[in-house]
Amino acid sequence: MIDFYINITLLSFLVLTAIAITRVRNLFSVVMLSGMYSLLTAAMFVMLDAVDVAFTEAAVGAGISTVLMLATMALVGEKEAAPKKRFSLLPITIVLITGLVVVYGTSDMPNFGDPAAAIHNHVADVYIAESGVKTGLPNIVTSVLASYRGYDTLGETTVIFTAAVAVMVLLGSLIHPKKREDEE
Amino acid sequence: MNNQPIVRIGAKIMIPFIMLFALYVQFHGDFGPGGGFQAGVIFAASLILYAIIYDVEEARKIVHPWALNIFLGLGIILYAGTGIAGIFLGGNFLDYNVLAHDPVHGQHLGILLVELGVGITVTCAMTIIFFIFARQEH
Numbered sequence: 557m558i559d560f561y562i563n564i565t566l567l568s569f570l571v572l573t574a575i576a577i578t579r580v581r582n583l584f585s586v587v588m589l590s591g592m593y594s595l596l597t598a599a600m601f602v603m604l605d606a607v608d609v610a611f612t613e614a615a616v617g618a619g620i621s622t623v624l625m626l627a628t629m630a631l632v633g634e635k636e637a638a639p640k641k642r643f644s645l646l647p648i649t650i651v652l653i654t655g656l657v658v659v660y661g662t663s664d665m666p667n668f669g670d671p672a673a674a675i676h677n678h679v680a681d682v683y684i685a686e687s688g689v690k691t692g693l694p695n696i697v698t699s700v701l702a703s704y705r706g707y708d709t710l711g712e713t714t715v716i717f718t719a720a721v722a723v724m725v726l727l728g729s730l731i732h733p734k735k736r737e738d739e740e
Numbered sequence: 741m742n743n744q745p746i747v748r749i750g751a752k753i754m755i756p757f758i759m760l761f762a763l764y765v766q767f768h769g770d771f772g773p774g775g776g777f778q779a780g781v782i783f784a785a786s787l788i789l790y791a792i793i794y795d796v797e798e799a800r801k802i803v804h805p806w807a808l809n810i811f812l813g814l815g816i817i818l819y820a821g822t823g824i825a826g827i828f829l830g831g832n833f834l835d836y837n838v839l840a841h842d843p844v845h846g847q848h849l850g851i852l853l854v855e856l857g858v859g860i861t862v863t864c865a866m867t868i869i870f871f872i873f874a875r876q877e878h
Contacts, residue, residue, distance in 0.1 A: 607773040615781040627873035691847040693770045702851040706834040713858050717816050720865035727872050730805035
């Protein structure tokens with residue numbers, strides 16, 4: 557029962573934070589609020605027993621990306637320009653319709669933790685039964701991530717590598733800094 | 741923030757423990773929550789904290805850009821190399837069973853190596869991205 561109240565509290569805070577992010581014009585506050593949003597999401601993942609995902613969300617979402625956003629903010633300034641038009645009917649209609657479609661879509665989804673759900677009847681049983689014996693690791697998440705789905709993780713690591721290379725190409729590498737146009 | 745003694749000394753006390761925690765997450769990921777991605781980000785966070793508190797130039801003296809660039813690639817090479825080692829030892833790509841005499845030991849070794857590769861690449865990628873962003877201010 558306490559789970560229910562914690563979930564409701566976390567979800568309400570998520571919605572409040574999201575609304576605050578759209579309303580606030582000071583970018584420093586927006587960056588801090590988005591860090592809060594990630595931390596609340598991490599707490600939601602803990603409630604769903606996905607501690608590995610929660611760990612990543614707290615470290616990457618609330619930690620590194622907040623720092624990177626702050627570094628970007630130092631370049632672009634703290635103030636966001638106020639929107640010209642205060643109210644428009646079309647965007648809110650589109651958002652409401654899309655939201656209703658998504659809510660309608662969830663009515664087809666199985667309940668959380670339902671053993672008859674499709675996701676629990678494919679390979680999950682095999683992993684739970686065999687991974688401890690075959691890989692000798694008690695943490696099924698690690699054995700799935702690094703062994704059963706080793707290709708995917710290699711791809712993910714390549715994505716991180718590519719991100720660093722892309723930043724180097726765009727902004728100049730650390731060893732050979734790209735000269736700015738006004739300095740040439 | 742070099743002129744704020746509480747922040748500076750607080751960070752000085754915390755940074756070794758953050759690094760130790762990153763190593764714990766890295767090598768204990770087989771048994772509890774954690775793994776290469778999380779450990780890499782936490783280790784990068786300790787370097788970024790140092791760069792924020794002292795100065796990016798000071799941090800660049802500790803982790804040289806050359807080292808970061810080389811290790812960025814070495815992490816992926818370690819991962820893919822573990823996979824290719826599986827081919828040479830008679831298995832498939834990323835098949836860890838053949839890495840040791842006993843399949844379970846092979847799995848253990850393979851997972852340790854690929855997680856280490858992930859950790860190294862993530863640490864370097866995050867630190868490089870932060871250093872480049874921070875340099876833009878000057």
